[in-house]
Amino acid sequence: MKIKQVSVFLENKKGRLLEVCSLLGKSNINIRALSIAETEGFGVLRIIVDKPEAAVNVLRSSQLVSNLTEVIAVEVEDKPGGLARILDVLEHNDINIEYMYGFIEKFSENALMVFRFDDLEKAAGILKANSIKILTQAELGTACN
Amino acid sequence: MIFNEKFETMPLADLKNVQGERLRDLAKYVYNNCPAYKTKFDQSDVRLADIKCIEDIKQLPFTTKEDLRNSYPFGLFSMPTSQVQEIHASRTTGNLTVVGYSKEDIKLWSEVMARSLCCAGAVPGDMIQIAYGYGLFTGGLGAHYGALELGLTIIPTSSGQTKRQLKLMQDFKPRILACTPSYAMYMAEEAREIGLDTRQSTWQIGVFGAEPWGEQMRNQIEKTWDILATDIYGLSEIIGPGVSQECVHKDGLHMFSDVFFPEIIDPVTGNEVEPGQCGELVITTLTKRAIPLIRYRTRDIVSINYDPCRCGRTSPRISKIKGRTDDMIVVRGINVFPTQIETVLLGIEGIEPHYQLIVDRQAGQMDDLEVLVEVEERIFSDEIKQLRVMEEKIHKEIESILGVSAKIRLVEPKTIARSEGKAKRVIDKRSL
Numbered sequence: 001m002k003i004k005q006v007s008v009f010l011e012n013k014k015g016r017l018l019e020v021c022s023l024l025g026k027s028n029i030n031i032r033a034l035s036i037a038e039t040e041g042f043g044v045l046r047i048i049v050d051k052p053e054a055a056v057n058v059l060r061s062s063q064l065v066s067n068l069t070e071v072i073a074v075e076v077e078d079k080p081g082g083l084a085r086i087l088d089v090l091e092h093n094d095i096n097i098e099y100m101y102g103f104i105e106k107f108s109e110n111a112l113m114v115f116r117f118d119d120l121e122k123a124a125g126i127l128k129a130n131s132i133k134i135l136t137q138a139e140l141g142t143a144c145n
Numbered sequence: 146m147i148f149n150e151k152f153e154t155m156p157l158a159d160l161k162n163v164q165g166e167r168l169r170d171l172a173k174y175v176y177n178n179c180p181a182y183k184t185k186f187d188q189s190d191v192r193l194a195d196i197k198c199i200e201d202i203k204q205l206p207f208t209t210k211e212d213l214r215n216s217y218p219f220g221l222f223s224m225p226t227s228q229v230q231e232i233h234a235s236r237t238t239g240n241l242t243v244v245g246y247s248k249e250d251i252k253l254w255s256e257v258m259a260r261s262l263c264c265a266g267a268v269p270g271d272m273i274q275i276a277y278g279y280g281l282f283t284g285g286l287g288a289h290y291g292a293l294e295l296g297l298t299i300i301p302t303s304s305g306q307t308k309r310q311l312k313l314m315q316d317f318k319p320r321i322l323a324c325t326p327s328y329a330m331y332m333a334e335e336a337r338e339i340g341l342d343t344r345q346s347t348w349q350i351g352v353f354g355a356e357p358w359g360e361q362m363r364n365q366i367e368k369t370w371d372i373l374a375t376d377i378y379g380l381s382e383i384i385g386p387g388v389s390q391e392c393v394h395k396d397g398l399h400m401f402s403d404v405f406f407p408e409i410i411d412p413v414t415g416n417e418v419e420p421g422q423c424g425e426l427v428i429t430t431l432t433k434r435a436i437p438l439i440r441y442r443t444r445d446i447v448s449i450n451y452d453p454c455r456c457g458r459t460s461p462r463i464s465k466i467k468g469r470t471d472d473m474i475v476v477r478g479i480n481v482f483p484t485q486i487e488t489v490l491l492g493i494e495g496i497e498p499h500y501q502l503i504v505d506r507q508a509g510q511m512d513d514l515e516v517l518v519e520v521e522e523r524i525f526s527d528e529i530k531q532l533r534v535m536e537e538k539i540h541k542e543i544e545s546i547l548g549v550s551a552k553i554r555l556v557e558p559k560t561i562a563r564s565e566g567k568a569k570r571v572i573d574k575r576s577l
Binding site: 005007009010011037038039041042044046063064065066067069098099116 | 520521522525526527528529530532533554555556557558559560
């Protein structure tokens with residue numbers, strides 16, 4: 001139900017994103033989804049990869065600060081109003097979204113969105129109760145291969 | 146136990162009288178016996194008749210490390226070398242700094258080191274392992290003289306030969322260990338290698354000094370060796386170890402001010418700072434004979450506390466060394482020591498972080514202070530919000546402690562240049 005997101009601290013400097021991506025590439029780790037949040041001085045890169053633990057190890061051994069956070073990947077109907085329906089459910093149940101972003105590619109007819117909630121368990125329960133499909137790490141893994 | 150009840154618990158008013166009398170004699174003594182001081186006094190228009198009480202010390206000129214180096218080897222001695230019993234030297238950078246001890250000075254050294262060991266909790270009959278180096282360095286012999294004076298049983302191992310140190314500890318069972326804090330840490334590593342349980346050591350009290358060390362290192366040493374780790378401060382120019390020492394309360398180092406008179410000054414203006422404020426420690430050796438020093442600028446940054454201690458001693462207490470004046474920068478007219486920033490960060494994160502100060506000034510503008518802090522996993526969050534909160538917290542703490550507003554910049558690990566394992570703490574880009 002929950003999946004692991006890798007977060008990386010990056011300074012706003014030329015070539016930092018390239019370095020992280022090449023590091024992961026060389027270690028045969030595939031990036032499935034990505035988002036960057038930034039401020040004036042630094043940014044946080046958040047990625048969903050096929051091998052999150054391995055990714056953190058690779059990054060740490062290159063002296064990058066990174067950690068694993070639990071997030072939820074949700075299937076969103078690929079049609080007008082698809083995302084709105086999910087946000088509506090969350091809104092009505094008073095669930096706060098810390099941030100969200102989309103997957104790079106689709107696994108099925110539906111689009112995929114990553115959500116970070118402050119109360120992940122509660123959010124997951126409500127999404128399930130409203131028949132919204134949540135992907136497992138395993139599903140993501142097989143979908144990648 | 147207090148080694149010298151009379152002087153260590155003397156009411157402050159009486160102490161002032163003693164200090165005043167001793168200063169009066171000292172000023173005459175150096176003026177008449179040390180040509181370098183005579184010149185110095187004359188140049189500063191010092192009139193010996195005006196030196197009556199301890200407050201008059203402000204009329205006397207400072208003595209600096211440069212003065213010592215320029216007078217290499219014996220130029221600041223107040224006594225011919227034929228009457229000097231022992232010579233020690235220390236080397237930091239450049240020339241050696243040379244000091245000498247008359248017969249009375251060795252007695253003084255024995256006395257203040259005995260006071261120090263007692264202050265740490267040693268009692269006559271205890272066995273002490275002295276793992277400070279014996280030789281030109283003052284650490285080994287200073288501790289040795291004090292231990293003799295107090296009546297301890299001495300194992301003079303000196304430093305090094307760690308396996309033997311550990312074996313002798315196990316076989317002889319000393320209760321006290323005297324060495325540098327870093328050597329105490331190093332011995333723990335070696336102990337683990339040979340499968341020795343450090344917590345089973347016979348050492349109960351450590352007298353650690355000769356280098357600056359923080360509370361974090363103290364906790365580590367105390368946990369590792371199951372020992373009371375006390376801090377001892379000294380410098381060869383003043384006497385060596387025995388200038389000040391922590392008691393069991395570990396709440397400041399007792400300064401033996403009847404013989405080593407402390408002043409805390411603003412290193413830029415030379416004016417005295419308020420008690421509790423950080424400044425440069427200046428010491429006058431009130432009773433030394435071979436090479437007494439007047440208002441010696443130690444370059445060590447400390448604060449001082451004149452409140453009597455729970456242990457019964459009235460001697461003022463100095464804080465652990467908070468930095469060196471060489472590292473000080475003046476930002477918008479305020480003295481900033483890099484170690485103050487370290488204290489702030491330590492308080493927030495509970496870890497010793499890597500940081501760097503960058504000072505800059507645009508033409509016609511005020512100074513800009515930027516503090517770079519390397520992000521560690523402990524403070525990292527996937528949420529920008531949390532990182533901003535951290536930045537703001539550091540900003541506020543620095544402002545409240547230093548009185549200077551700084552821009553905080555979180556940077557990636559290892560981005561702050563390190564040389565020989567030490568990070569460069571300050572970059573001053575101003576062209577002043």
